[in-house]
Amino acid sequence: MRMNIALAFLCAVSIRTWAQVPSALLLSTDTAWRSKSMMAFLGGDAAIASNAVDVSFLEKSLLGGHLNRESLEALREEMPEYARIGYQANAQLELLNFRDTLFGKPKLGLRAAFSTNYAGYITFRPQAFETIYLGNSQSRSQSESLGPLYFQNQAWQKFGFGLFDKNTLSGVTLSLVEGQYYRQLQAEDLSLYTSAMADTLAFGVVGSYDRSDTTRSGWANGSGLGACIDFDYNIKLDNGKRIVSFSARNVGFVAWNEASEKYTMNSSLEWTGMDVSEWINGAIDSISMPEWRDSLKTTREQKALVKPLPATIQVRYLHRWKVNSFWETGCVFTPNRAAVPLVYVGMTHQIAKNVWLSERVNYGGYGSFSIGAEVQWLSAKSWFVRAGSNQLEGWVLPMAGGRSVYLNLGKNF
Amino acid sequence: MKFSTLRVIVPMLWLLMLASCSRREPTTWDSELSGPIAFGRLSLEQLVADSLMQADESGLWHLIFDESLTDFELDSIIQIPDTTIVKSYSLFVVGDFAPGFTLPIAPTQQITIQHPTAQLKQVRMKSGQLKYRLRSPVDGNLKCVFTIPGLTLNDVPQSIQIITQPPQNGDDFVTEGFIDLAGLELDLTGESGSSFNRIAATFSVVVDPESSQPATISPGDAIDFEMQFADPRVSYARGFFGTHYYDLNEQVDFSALANMPDGVLNLEETSMKFTIRNAVGVDAQIDFAEISNYNQLTQTSVSLEHPTLFNPLNITRAQENNGAVNAYEYDYEVNSSNSNLDAFFENLPTQFQVQGDVTINPLGNVADGNDFIYTDDALQAGFKMDIPLKLGMQNIHLADTLLLTNAAPEIPLDGSLLLWLKNGYPVEATVSLYIIENGQRINLAYNKKIEAAVPSNIPNTPTPSESWLEIEANEVLIAKLNQDNPLLIDVVLHTPGAPVAVGLYANQFIDFRLIVDGTYTLQYGE
Incomplete structure (x- = not known):
């Protein structure tokens, strides 16, 4: 088992798309699992989604391969005016202590968790995609407006302790956050002009770029320190026949250290080629390309940065409408420049004594429509297993807008 | 499900996820890019060594060769x-x-x-x-x-x-x-x-x-x-200092100074001035036997003809007055009206040869032992050629090789390089570019024409003409441009109306821009 945990811990690069208390734990009438003194969860989620590009593009972009021109042209043709790609990844070890009375209240349990988290997004205009992937040959005599373009990518580790209600699993966890890295580009205005002869390119950018200490790498490297709160508030109605649930994750911040940098850009570059006159007449022996960063007028500040963590807020409603079935709907808010609110509706069926099967339709987030499914198994004795995907079609259809997987393993002690 | 089963399945699932998330190869795509690579301005003073070019008051370029034929080392005799x-x-x-x-x-x-x-x-x-x-x-x-x-x-x-x-x-x-x-x-x-x-x-x-x-x-x-x-x-x-005899046999090689072309060249108003300067208190006599040139390419030689230059030239001694020396200078003008100088230069020579002899104190001790010499300023002879660049060119052929890079560049391009030229010279050119590989020519551009500037109402300022040269460029061809395979530039020049001469002026030049246009394979994640 220790080997399993170690392997899982090392390999966990997965995504908690919208991590919440598993429905099986909320809805199960079998309380045997709560009778144990402690429950440990190990899990991870990974999800990437887009409303503009497909899984084939994402897979080749991330894992390598040749993006053929026909596919790129097709993506550009269908691309919405505001394109977005986002991802979340998470691996977590969580301990729930059911044993003791805490603060004299037998309902309260103690929760401890460690997780490593990754999240990022990019939102861009189709013209930017076209210029980068299809080129500028078709844009002669035009100034292409490529912006706005927003990009953010960050990683952090959380060490949390909290309290939870043993009955409803509502709870609050306060975490110490170790920032691993942070990158943010905000290009409000981005343009590329190609002259008719293609003898002049003019690139304009207005925006800023923030990044954390680049001299450090790895988990908990000291680049940043912060705090965050995760909470769940589950309200059981009609003796548990209906449940309304509110939850939030990563409501907090990271204070990135003094070696962090902020670049402010308000610049335009005009490129007409290298002047080779002196090379031709022998005045100089060699010529080299100028460093574009030298020409881009930026203001650089090295200072501490305080940045929020990418929080998610979720509301859901579960309703048992048959003995072994319930339906669920909810909404997930990810307040950033790329994501839109994600809404979903789904059904869960208890297909065996401790086995639940769910299916779900989603819309929003970083992507558009998607179909999800999961299976949960809660053994009375000691185990809980949950596996699923919020974008199942991404595993079978190359034109799907994303891919998702999550896997949780719980064990009672 | 048994615990033992889970122990196997869970790690396998994680490993599967990890393996599926590792980069296997770079991400590549073909992007159709157009953009400038280089630009510049070419003028004659860039193509010919600065020291050889001078513009007169009208702006007409003159090609000036100022060469010392010899410094007679008279200090050896004293x-x-x-x-x-x-x-x-x-x-x-x-x-x-x-x-x-x-x-x-x-x-x-x-x-x-x-x-x-x-x-x-x-x-x-x-x-x-x-x-x-x-x-x-x-x-x-x-x-x-x-x-x-x-x-x-x-x-x-x-x-x-x-x-x-x-x-x-x-x-x-x-x-x-x-x-x-x-x-x-x-x-x-x-x-x-x-x-x-x-x-x-x-x-x-x-x-x-x-x-x-x-x-x-x-x-x-x-x-x-x-x-x-x-x-x-x-x-x-x-x-x-005694009476001394010297042979004069000097050869001047121009091939290192200027890349002499072949073809038919019509020059006008060329001139050459022989200068002899005597700062020594001795009499001298110089007798030029022959002044000739040689075109290495055509292996033709032309001898200069002049009515008086080849007679013995008596050089009067310098005078000394309280340490100040009054040197005597002799200039001999040779031009197209008193010699065959135009034909002499139209041979497009790569070498000059001067033969003759020099006698010091040909009349003996006529100064009663008062010859003098300051050894750092003695007897010198040289010539200055002045070739006004008024010329008519018929198929003047220039060829040069250019080693662009030592290592074979790997540029994943499939398209062309477009060379835009704005030619201010009243000279048209036909340009070919080749890669020389194992002695064979690989064609990049063949017989591409650069239009000549056309006459305008402003004197000596023809209206520049624009031309485009398309040069094939792809990854295979570019990779051939390495240390062993230089680029051969082959240019044939022609003046419209040749052999009527046209002038080349300091206000004329060629502006050029090199633009890439093609499919470029971009990549990241290597």
Whole structure:
């Protein structure tokens, strides 16, 4: 088992798309699992989604391969005016202590968790995609407006302790956050002009770029320190026949250290080629390309940065409408420049004594429509297993807008 | 589901996820890019060495070759040879002599410089040493003074003073030293003051007045004094330098200065000026036998024809007045009206050859021994060619190779390079570009035409013409441009209306821009 945990811990690069208390734990009438003194969860989620590009593009972009021109042209043709790609990844070890009375209240349990988290997004205009992937040959005599373009990518580790209600699993966890890295580009205005002869390119950018200490790498490297709160508030109605649930994750911040940098850009570059006159007449022996960063007028500040963590807020409603079935709907808010609110509706069926099967339709987030499914198994004795995907079609259809997987393993002690 | 089953499945699922998330290869895509690579301005002064180009007041370019045919090294005829003088001064007395006693030796003497041709009266030394060595067998301290009244520094005569010591362990006293001759004047008129190649000197020997002991002279004692002019170099000389004959056979190679083309060239108003400058106080006579050129490519030679240049030229001696030299200069203008100079240059020569002879003092000692020379400014001959770039060109062919890079560049491009030219010269060109691989030409662009500028209402300012040259460029061709495979640029020039000449002016140039247009494979994640 220790080997399993170690392997899982090392390999966990997965995504908690919208991590919440598993429905099986909320809805199960079998309380045997709560009778144990402690429950440990190990899990991870990974999800990437887009409303503009497909899984084939994402897979080749991330894992390598040749993006053929026909596919790129097709993506550009269908691309919405505001394109977005986002991802979340998470691996977590969580301990729930059911044993003791805490603060004299037998309902309260103690929760401890460690997780490593990754999240990022990019939102861009189709013209930017076209210029980068299809080129500028078709844009002669035009100034292409490529912006706005927003990009953010960050990683952090959380060490949390909290309290939870043993009955409803509502709870609050306060975490110490170790920032691993942070990158943010905000290009409000981005343009590329190609002259008719293609003898002049003019690139304009207005925006800023923030990044954390680049001299450090790895988990908990000291680049940043912060705090965050995760909470769940589950309200059981009609003796548990209906449940309304509110939850939030990563409501907090990271204070990135003094070696962090902020670049402010308000610049335009005009490129007409290298002047080779002196090379031709022998005045100089060699010529080299100028460093574009030298020409881009930026203001650089090295200072501490305080940045929020990418929080998610979720509301859901579960309703048992048959003995072994319930339906669920909810909404997930990810307040950033790329994501839109994600809404979903789904059904869960208890297909065996401790086995639940769910299916779900989603819309929003970083992507558009998607179909999800999961299976949960809660053994009375000691185990809980949950596996699923919020974008199942991404595993079978190359034109799907994303891919998702999550896997949780719980064990009672 | 059993616990043991889970122990197998869970790690496998995680490993599967991890493996599926690792990068397997770079991400690549083909992007159609258009953009500038380079630009510049070409003018004649860039293509030809700056020192060769001059614009006149109208802006017309002139190609100027200013070459020295020869510097006659006349200083060799007046150099003092290495000379060694050994004198033995016999002491005609025997016995003990008190301090201050003057020994009776012949006090004066004359040193003769053996020069084969020159009769020198006065020289100023540039460098060299007067080395000396003295040997004394006398048991005591002698004060020996050797004075050369004619060897002066700022009019102060130079002398050598030596205090001898008694022999030790049976060995005579020996001492050596030298005088640095740099900057010293040397009078070579001898004791009489009217001779030549003679140096007057005095030698005196006294028992050292400062000594506390007498000097004991034994029978047969003699003092030996040896002097040597070692590697003497003269900066100025006066006298009669003799009569000398020199062969003149000079060759000037232009191929390194300018890439001479082949083809038919029509030049106008060319001129050449031969200049002879004599800053030496000797008469001279120069007799040019032949001035010719040679075109290495066509292996043709043209001899210059001129009515007077090939007669013996008498060069009058320079005059000296209180150290100031009035040099005599002779210029011989050769132009298209008094010679075949246009045809001479239209041969597009790569070499010039001048043959003849030079005589120094052809009439002998006509200046009564008052020839003079400052060796850093002697007799020079040279020529200056002036070729106004008014020319008519018919298929003037230029070819050059260019090594763009040492290593084969890997540029994943499939398309073309577009060269835009705005030609301000009234010359049209046909350009071909090749990669030379194993002696074979790989065609990049063939016979691409660059239009000539067209005449306008503004004098000497034709309206530039624009041309586009498309050069094939793909990854395979670009990779061939390495150390072994240079780029060959082949240009054929033509002036519309040739052989009628057109002028090339300083306000004319070629602007160019190099643009890439094609499919470029971009990649990241390697």
